[in-house]
Amino acid sequence: MALSSGWEPWVDAVGGAFIPTDIAQDVAAARLFNQRVDPYGPLIREMHGRVVSLPANETFPYFPHPPFSLIVSWGLAFSSYQTAALIWFSASVALLFVLSALVAELLVTRVPPRVPIGSVLIVFAMLLCWPPVLYNLEKGQWSILLAVLVGLGGRALIQRRDTLGAVWLATAAAVKVFPVVMGGYLLFRSRRALAWFIASGLVLTALPLLRVGFAAFPAFVRQSQMNMPVWETFPSVTFSLHGAVARLLIGGPWADPLFRAPAVVSTCIELLLVLALLALATASAVWAKSAGADGSLAFAAWVTMLPILNPQSLGHNGVLLALPIAMVARALQVDTRTWLRVLWAVSVVLVSIPRQTTWRLAPPPVDPLEGILVVALPMWGALILFGVTIVLARSASSSKHDESSALTSDLQNR
Numbered sequence: 001m002a003l004s005s006g007w008e009p010w011v012d013a014v015g016g017a018f019i020p021t022d023i024a025q026d027v028a029a030a031r032l033f034n035q036r037v038d039p040y041g042p043l044i045r046e047m048h049g050r051v052v053s054l055p056a057n058e059t060f061p062y063f064p065h066p067p068f069s070l071i072v073s074w075g076l077a078f079s080s081y082q083t084a085a086l087i088w089f090s091a092s093v094a095l096l097f098v099l100s101a102l103v104a105e106l107l108v109t110r111v112p113p114r115v116p117i118g119s120v121l122i123v124f125a126m127l128l129c130w131p132p133v134l135y136n137l138e139k140g141q142w143s144i145l146l147a148v149l150v151g152l153g154g155r156a157l158i159q160r161r162d163t164l165g166a167v168w169l170a171t172a173a174a175v176k177v178f179p180v181v182m183g184g185y186l187l188f189r190s191r192r193a194l195a196w197f198i199a200s201g202l203v204l205t206a207l208p209l210l211r212v213g214f215a216a217f218p219a220f221v222r223q224s225q226m227n228m229p230v231w232e233t234f235p236s237v238t239f240s241l242h243g244a245v246a247r248l249l250i251g252g253p254w255a256d257p258l259f260r261a262p263a264v265v266s267t268c269i270e271l272l273l274v275l276a277l278l279a280l281a282t283a284s285a286v287w288a289k290s291a292g293a294d295g296s297l298a299f300a301a302w303v304t305m306l307p308i309l310n311p312q313s314l315g316h317n318g319v320l321l322a323l324p325i326a327m328v329a330r331a332l333q334v335d336t337r338t339w340l341r342v343l344w345a346v347s348v349v350l351v352s353i354p355r356q357t358t359w360r361l362a363p364p365p366v367d368p369l370e371g372i373l374v375v376a377l378p379m380w381g382a383l384i385l386f387g388v389t390i391v392l393a394r395s396a397s398s399s400k401h402d403e404s405s406a407l408t409s410d411l412q413n414r
Contacts, residue, residue: 350381
């Protein structure tokens with residue numbers, strides 16, 4: 001499936017080293033931030049136009065990136081757009097190598113894990129061929145960085161370093177808001193870790209506001225709200241549950257709906273689906289804690305939800321799924337149920353569909369059937385992966401509970 005668009009994803013990704021579309025707005029925001037100017041005001045489009053040599057009205061209408069992203073991209077303010085693009089591309093590739101090391105470690109069943117460099121290089125080569133990664137490199141996006149931050153958080157939590165794990169996850173949420181969902185996992189794992197998660201997120205968000213003023217935060221919220229209707233039906237929003245519902249029941253510049261449902265109807269449908277996913281993810285965390293398990297599969301379930309619950313989850317957000325894919329693959333080395341392995345393989349295929357393929361099969365305006373059966377295929381893959389993770393989490397917790405019961409009974413008999 002990754003080859004369904006031939007060499008086009010690779011060609012587009014290499015082009016992203018020189019003219020990535022999305023990072024240009026971050027370069028513009030970084031320049032304003034360096035001048036102590038609020039980038040969430042009207043000047044962002046003017047600066048964006050200067051960066052890419054286009055009229056301001058041909059740039060992105062809103063800047064929805066959270067304040068801490070300004071600190072991450074601050075260094076890009078001091079170079080030309082072309083140099084900044086090359087720096088971001090190089091940093092993304094370097095971060096991809098770090099992600100490869102994290103994924104390779106997750107695939108090892110030995111304790112403590114020992115990962116040969118050859119294994120890391122193999123994973124690195126595989127990720128460089130993966131459409132979500134190629135999309136990230138093409139557009140100069142942030143998903144590789146997010147996956148590394150979430151992966152470092154998961155690694156620390158598996159090693160029982162909950163405070164460090166919470167700080168890594170808070171950093172991810174400060175860079176892009178939607179990883180704030182991981183606070184739900186920490187709520188059931190450790191109140192102390194949750195407190196660190198909240199405190200760290202608040203501090204990281206406040207830091208850039210000291211430079212441009214605290215009025216920038218409500219401005220960021222307004223920009224994000226206004227940005228939603230522009231992109232929610234965009235055909236590259238392939239992982240988002242909200243995007244699927246919007247294309248089906250709301251419609252917009254990119255999609256024709258089945259019928260235009262009242263806002264309260266579409267909101268209620270989406271809310272019920274989100275609550276169902278959260279309930280299952282919560283159950284996995286509760287099972288792990290009650291059984292004394294390490295919680296890695298519960299963590300994988302929560303991470304799998306991230307691209308699904310992100311209301312504007314484009315194809316590059318699939319990079320986050322590299323972590324749960326590896327965690328589930330590790331669990332399936334022990335659990336030999338064929339149907340789970342088949343579903344896992346199907347999920348990997350679906351989340352690997354290139355955006356070029358969905359655009360070719362369902363060009364805008366997307367009709368309702370195409371929106372559900374073509375554009376949303378990566379979302380269905382993520383949902384299947386989520387389901388497999390929940391089943392494995394339940395089985396692992398039951399096995400751990402049975403082991404504990406057997407050990408207790410043996411001690412009592414002695």
